[in-house]
Amino acid sequence: FRSVSKDGLFGKIKTLFSGRSIIDEEMYEELEDLLIQSDIGMDMTLKIVKKLEEKVKELKIKEPEKVYDILKEVMKEFLIREDTELKLDRKGLNVILVVGVNGVGKTTTIGKLASKFVKEGKKVVIGAGDTFRAAAIEQLEEWAKRANAEIIKHSQGADPGAVVFDTLKAAENREADIAIIDTAGRLHNKNNLMVELEKINKIIKKHLGEGVFYESLLVIDGTTGQNGLTQAKVFNEVTDLTGFVVTKLDGTAKGGIIFSVSEEIKKPIKFIGVGEGIEDLRKFNVDEYINAIFE
Amino acid sequence: MLDNLGNRFQEIFKKVRGNGVLNESNIKDALKEVRLALLEADVNYKVVKEFVGKVKEKAVGETVLKGINPAQQFIKIVHDELVELLGGTNARLTKANKPPTIIMLAGLQGAGKTTFAAKLAKFLKKKGEKPYLVGADIYRPAAMKQLQVLGESIGVGVFTIEGSQDAVKICEEGITKSKEEHATYIILDTAGRLHIDENLMDELKEIKKMARPQEILLVVDAMTGQDAVNVASKFNETLNIDGVVVTKLDGDARGGAALSIKAVSGKPIKFIGVGEKLEDIELFHPDRLASRILGMGDVVSLVEKA
Ligand SMILES: Nc1nc2c(ncn2[C@@H]2O[C@H](COP(=O)(O)OP(=O)(O)OP(=O)(O)O)[C@@H](O)[C@H]2O)c(=O)[nH]1
Numbered sequence: 001f002r003s004v005s006k007d008g009l010f011g012k013i014k015t016l017f018s019g020r021s022i023i024d025e026e027m028y029e030e031l032e033d034l035l036i037q038s039d040i041g042m043d044m045t046l047k048i049v050k051k052l053e054e055k056v057k058e059l060k061i062k063e064p065e066k067v068y069d070i071l072k073e074v075m076k077e078f079l080i081r082e083d084t085e086l087k088l089d090r091k092g093l094n095v096i097l098v099v100g101v102n103g104v105g106k107t108t109t110i111g112k113l114a115s116k117f118v119k120e121g122k123k124v125v126i127g128a129g130d131t132f133r134a135a136a137i138e139q140l141e142e143w144a145k146r147a148n149a150e151i152i153k154h155s156q157g158a159d160p161g162a163v164v165f166d167t168l169k170a171a172e173n174r175e176a177d178i179a180i181i182d183t184a185g186r187l188h189n190k191n192n193l194m195v196e197l198e199k200i201n202k203i204i205k206k207h208l209g210e211g212v213f214y215e216s217l218l219v220i221d222g223t224t225g226q227n228g229l230t231q232a233k234v235f236n237e238v239t240d241l242t243g244f245v246v247t248k249l250d251g252t253a254k255g256g257i258i259f260s261v262s263e264e265i266k267k268p269i270k271f272i273g274v275g276e277g278i279e280d281l282r283k284f285n286v287d288e289y290i291n292a293i294f295e
Numbered sequence: 296m297l298d299n300l301g302n303r304f305q306e307i308f309k310k311v312r313g314n315g316v317l318n319e320s321n322i323k324d325a326l327k328e329v330r331l332a333l334l335e336a337d338v339n340y341k342v343v344k345e346f347v348g349k350v351k352e353k354a355v356g357e358t359v360l361k362g363i364n365p366a367q368q369f370i371k372i373v374h375d376e377l378v379e380l381l382g383g384t385n386a387r388l389t390k391a392n393k394p395p396t397i398i399m400l401a402g403l404q405g406a407g408k409t410t411f412a413a414k415l416a417k418f419l420k421k422k423g424e425k426p427y428l429v430g431a432d433i434y435r436p437a438a439m440k441q442l443q444v445l446g447e448s449i450g451v452g453v454f455t456i457e458g459s460q461d462a463v464k465i466c467e468e469g470i471t472k473s474k475e476e477h478a479t480y481i482i483l484d485t486a487g488r489l490h491i492d493e494n495l496m497d498e499l500k501e502i503k504k505m506a507r508p509q510e511i512l513l514v515v516d517a518m519t520g521q522d523a524v525n526v527a528s529k530f531n532e533t534l535n536i537d538g539v540v541v542t543k544l545d546g547d548a549r550g551g552a553a554l555s556i557k558a559v560s561g562k563p564i565k566f567i568g569v570g571e572k573l574e575d576i577e578l579f580h581p582d583r584l585a586s587r588i589l590g591m592g593d594v595v596s597l598v599e600k601a
Pocket residue numbers: 100101102103104105106107108109130133136183184185186247248249250251272273274275276280404405435487489
């Protein structure tokens with residue numbers, strides 16, 4: 001097993017097409033194998049390959065090399081292009097709620113986002129909604145300091161709902177443009193924790209007024225396997241997500257799970273995390289992403 | 296979902312009955328199902344291939360026993376093979392001839408190292424040992440504070456140097472301090488890092504060289520996908536790890552990455568993390584994880600009884 005390439009699995013896709021003279025069943029099977037190795041998952045892989053085969057037939061393509069570009073196009077089509085930008089144009093306070101399972105990069109992403117907004121001249125207030133994890137508040141405080149944003153916090157063990165309420169209130173009092181709310185990491189199969197998240201949403205809705213839009217972002221670790229899809233489904237049921245952030249894409253995993261997440265939830269990826277530094281956040285761009293994973 | 300695989304096997308083996316023989320043709324579809332189940336569980340693609348080959352080898356030619364049906368027999372073969380692959384010969388922590396025993400933790404960002412460091416300290420303390428925690432994460436904001444808070448909550452000493460830029464030095468001074476305190480176990484918590492980050496991987500090598508730990512444990516998130524093999528082989532290459540800790544198994548990920556890691560590193564899984572609280576630590580049981588990876592608890596115990 002030790003021979004797994006360091007060049008990334010998608011890199012092998014190019015060789016797969018360029019290294020053969022005819023398009024046959026074997027080529028598609030090898031492609032399937034490569035896609036599965038990038039966490040795209042069995043169902044999604046079969047969907048992609050089926051679509052590819054159809055296109056190749058339809059366009060009467062005979063050269064394997066040309067299939068490469070078609071594959072890119074097919075894969076792009078499964079990702080969502082609409083609303084990849086955050087919607088923060090509301091007069092008054094814009095709210096961003098950040099959720100996800102444990103350790104995926106929520107707090108770090110919030111630090112990066114806050115810094116970006118502050119640099120754009122926005123007034124940002126961050127709410128320390130993770131009152132559970134040891135030193136979660138101190139971690140967020142450090143990020144707020146780096147970003148030049150204000151932080152609203154209670155002590156560890158406090159009710160996260162109360163923190164959210166105070167954050168929104170303080171943000172409005174200070175006429176902030178954006179409030180970003182950090183939440184404790186929670187596994188989606190923990191019912192009590194998902195109920196807590198529901199409550200947080202209710203507090204935001206009540207504060208903003210029913211029907212007022214706010215961003216609700218699920219952070220997904222780019223190294224996550226098939227569980228990422230379940231995460232997306234369950235969090236989306238509880239909080240009605242507006243999009244995703246995929247982190248840790250500076251590693252060798254390329255976040256293949258986002259294909260089935262996009263296909264299933266039909267919501268955009270808005271940002272990707274590419275490191276631990278404050279600048280290591282990129283706007284998600286379908287074309288760039290596909291090019292990067294095919295490199 | 297849980298018994299799906301079992302049902303599918305029943306369907307597949309409908310035609311084979313008692314005293315029938317499992318052969319290439321009648322297990323072909325069943326092997327396909329196994330492959331699919333393992334891939335869905337995030338077992339690495341290449342590991343799956345090798346595993347399915349082994350199962351085939353074991354199954355072909357087996358006579359179906361009276362009293363159990365072929366589906367059950369096949370499941371048992373698959374399950375036993377998985378248990379064997381997952382199980383290590385020595386899942387215990389190595390102890391130093393003369394205390395203290397030094398345990399070093401390493402892994403990707405957010406895997407659960409710091410939490411596990413405190414869990415292990417609590418676990419050892421309960422056994423009457425005197426653990427000491429050393430926080431060598433000089434990068435992540437409030438990482439040292441996190442370990443301090445956790446240490447305090449279980450009444451275990453924590454050493455760090457706030458603001459230090461030198462992880463090796465923290466470990467060195469931490470070990471000295473722990474020895475002064477007559478600690479029997481010293482647990483070194485390190486910063487999360489990517490396996491491809493040469494500088495940070497070198498830092499781990501330096502810590503290892505200085506501390507000469509009895510145990511180096513790789514901490515891995517149960518939700519990890521196919522890349523687990525790259526991570527495990529790189530950490531193992533760099534550090535020659537002694538074992539693996541799989542965290543967040545209280546979730547609903549099937550945890551196939553654990554199998555991949557065992558397969559590429561050959562190193563045993565020693566502990567699992569099953570929650571955020573410090574008592575949520577368990578010794579590793581290969582049979583339980585095998586059932587989980589296959590997505591079927593009950594079918595196996597059924598066969599066991601037959
Ligand atoms: N390499 C890399 N590391 C990242 C990235 N984003 C976050 N991290 C690291 O991942 C680890 C966890 O990040 P956090 O921001 O604390 O994650 P979280 O989701 O807030 O974690 P919990 O609050 O404990 O659930 C930290 O070590 C971060 O530095 C990224 O894009 N790339």
